[in-house]
Amino acid sequence: MSKNPPTFAKPKRPNSIATTNACKLCKPLGACLAFKGIEGAVPYLHGSQGCATYMRRYIISHYNEPIDIASSSLSEKHAVYGGGPNLKLGLTNVAAKYRPALIGIATTCLTETIGDDVAMYLRQYAEDTKGSVGLPTFVNVSTPSYSGTHMEGFHAAVREVVAQLSEGGPRGETVNLLPGFVSSADFRLLHEILADFGLGYTLLPDLSETMDGPALLEYEKIQQGGTPLANIRAMGRARATVEFGPTLDSITGGDVLKEKFGIPRHRIGMPIGIRETDVFFRLLEDLSGRPTPEKYAKQRGRLVDAYVDGHKYVFGKRAIVYGEEDLIVGLCSFLTEIGVTPVLCATGGTSGRLKEAVAAVTGDTLAEQPQVFEGMDFFEINEIAETLAPDLVVGHSKGYPLARKLHIPLIRVGFPIHDRVGGQRILHLGYAGAQQLFDTVTNAMIEKKQDDSPVGYFYM
Template sequence: MTTKSKNYTSTTNACKLCTPLGASLAFRGVEGAIPFLHGSQGCATYMRRYIISHFREPVDIASSALGEKHAIYGGAPNLKKGILNVMKKYEPKLIGVATTCLTETIGDDVPRYLFEFNEEFGDLELPEIVEVSTPSYNGTHTDGWHGAVRSLVDQLNMSKVESNNSVNILPNMISCEDIRHLRDICEDFGVEATILPDISETLDGPALEDYVKIPSGGTPIASIKKMSGADATIEFGRCLPAETGGTVLASKFGVANHRIGIPMGLRESDTFFETLEAVSGSSMPARYERERGRLIDAYVDGHKYVFGKRAVVYGEEDLVTGLCAFLAEIGVDVILAGTGSKKKGLTEAVTAVTEGVARRIPEIHEGVDFHDIAERAGELKPDLLIGHSKGYRYAKEWGIPLIRVGFPVHDRFGGQRLLHIGYKGALNMFDRIVNAVLEKKQADSPVGYGYM
């Protein structure tokens, strides 16, 4: 007797990216750092191309360039030789080594290889070397990002340093513009903040006359090594893994860890500013009171245009949570929220930020690809699609606007400069959503009109 199994649909258009890509982005946010993938050359080539299309900046990612032979005999010689080549060519301050599916599958013991490397070449002036395990079959690009941040904090903070009256901020996968705005907020509060990682200049720098192998900017390594002496850590994210950079600092050195959502929209931004006030002892500067007031005024002015619109939201789990919080405030009904990650607590997080505000709790779909999202979303008849560029084909098919947020934005210019966080970021997103609704209505009108 045979049992008929359910038909299995393979992944056709993944709603996630590979784990070492996220780690590479995080390592790029450290001063003088080079990401290094221990695996095949194709992995590094794919990731470089993908990242460059969003940030419009040259991005070098080194590789141990393993082949068939190394899949049998191991990649230790290539890893060591590759690190020496990177040292010679780039003279980096730090090399961030991330594993790939190949090296994880064959069981390469990267920590042992790096120990051997330090033993064999300890007479040279070696850079800092930080390693992170990032097999793509065991996570998404956000797992790679958080894993790299945890490894940086853990492996560069070997002992407790003296209290330095600073605050650590682990901002999650937000844009370069978001990081710049975050730095401005801390400066206005008078807070000495270590933001890790800081991609604001390394992935969105100024035009230079000569090519620079490693762009300036990024979180200084010296600052990372002082994170154990901070007064507190603020982590953005309601769907974070159990062990993060913040929990490492809390467990090893007793640094108080404040885990809050990405500050998107009014209420989540309020939480961030209240937390910053608490850890800094400073009151919120008047400019942010005014920004908050302008945001509320815009909500009032634009509410009639967007109230009751139906939206499908997708992307990284914490970005989706932040978007759901924001959309609930402006009266947009999120009918479906999708992410490629699994078992990150998205349902609980979205419920927490929408309950009592949203008219309905959205359907939550975890571990899905766009094929799954599109089948269900097509039945729900959305008015808006909100997420990154990979949703464009469905927005076009359904004849609805796509509001681009997050990573990657490949079919528009300036994705790295989109502002999402704080009152100013919420106002930016609100304007874009209202105008997308107006543009759609105007374009669909048989007569057209020039006044709203």
């Protein structure tokens, strides 16, 4: 097969600007989730009430956990006269009712369009409340939806938390880990891995408990868990920063720590599958001075054995992969090493780095390179998908109509998962995550073959 097959042009849109079923979510939604991963934090949207309501409903349907998102509740009047008074009143109300340690303030389309200067409002608020007791820490971030995706909002919030709170000083022995937007189960796995390597660390953010906690007899206004503020302030004294994300295209938290405090930054891909997890574990060996613990070596060995056992069911299958850019890169690495060919990679993001990053993890293995498109919506994905004869679709729940139309399995990963329970418990990272993904993909292929068989079978 040729290494350079004919490529598809991105479908031409009519002479209008419109999106049909976007392959992304809004920027402040990502910021709210990043803030939710900080201990004692309340996310706060400077905009209309509808934005907060929409985002709460969207997040709850994935995590099946409560999330409060405060709002300055602007109306038509404030679009003319400015939202400063409502912002200040809202901050006072949230501080009184929730007693948070931090309020994370994200802007919306409305307040960015009218030009509200949130930083100035916060300076005025600090002056107005000077001497008050019990006020929380404030962090603000600019997140207009019209300029990016939920992933950009997530990383922007992490960057501003680091930039506004981290402090310098004598270098310590801890390591910073900025993993990006992964599942609560993934955050718990990262805690386990770092502890097993004997590393002192700060994980920012940390949604392991705040968005997947135990059942309680009484409702908590602010869920337990999250990255402690003291640890965030100490990030400027760490000895290294590890950051997941080969497609990050703006200044990140890792960049801030490097430029402001001189902390070395190690940027790697999401550790999905054997190859990318090996890279992560080699880095942890270097940082800790310890070999990989035996339990992970055994996990890797069992995973290799599983690849061999299930190879005949997945080899040569063709996959459409969509979603967040860094997740796509990790999934392509994983799919390639199990014998599945990604034929289309599509994202709503526009970093300009996705094609290069996908090629870096697939180029030595695939005879046919996948078609890679940024700035896509599901209307465009559908148009191209029908020509590619895929065997499976890999991505979040918004791709279900496509999988249903093509009569092929949907492997649900990432965010949002609205049509199944347990989206927050899907494990993507590490050898353990690859094992779960491999079993899911392989069983989906077996089930498809069974369902399509005129006689069916039940013995392998």
